[in-house]
Amino acid sequence: MLKFLPEKFALLAGKELNLQYLGNNLKFRYQKFMSGAMRDIRLQFMCPTSSLLGYIVTKMEARSTMPIYSMLIRNMNLHPDDYILEVGFGRGNGVDLILERIFPGNGQYYGIELSNYMADITSSEMLDDTTRTKAMFSQTGMFNFLPYNTDFFDSLFHIDVFYAWDNKYLKE
Structure with missing residues (x-):
C-alpha cells in the first residue's frame, strides 16, 4: 500500500501547477498562431502572393x-461588340466565358x-x-483610379473583391 507523504504531495502539486502553466502557455501560443494564420489567409484572399x-x-x-x-455571365446580356471590365479577375475564371460571348464581334475583355x-x-x-487579341490583363495598385473614360465599358463586374476595397472609396 502506498503511503501518501506530504513532500510527495507538494511535488505533485508543483507539477500540476507547472502543467497548468504549460497548458496556459500552449493555449496562448496556439491562439497567437491561429490569429496570425487567419490574418495571413485573409490577406491571401485580398491580394494573393506567390506562396503555397x-x-x-x-x-x-x-x-x-x-x-x-x-x-452571372449568362445573365449579363452581353453582345459581340461589348467592352467588358472585370475588377479583380483572379485566376481568370470569367475570361473564357466572356470571350465565348464576344468572340464573333469586336468586343474586348479588360481585367x-x-x-x-x-x-x-x-x-x-x-x-x-x-x-491575346480579345483580352487585356493589367495589374494595378488601386481600383479607384482607372485609366478609362467613364463611358468606355458596356459592362463592369466583380466577384468577391469588395472586401479588398478601402471604405473611403466605397462611398464614391
Missing part, C-alpha cells in the same frame, strides 16, 4: 466561384487585378491567339 498559401487559397476560391461566374501573382498566372495561362 496563395496557391491553395486561390485554387479554392476559383473552384467555389465558378458557378457564380457561369450564372484589372491587385495581385501581381494573379496577373502573372492568368496572363501566362491565357496565351492562345483569341485571348
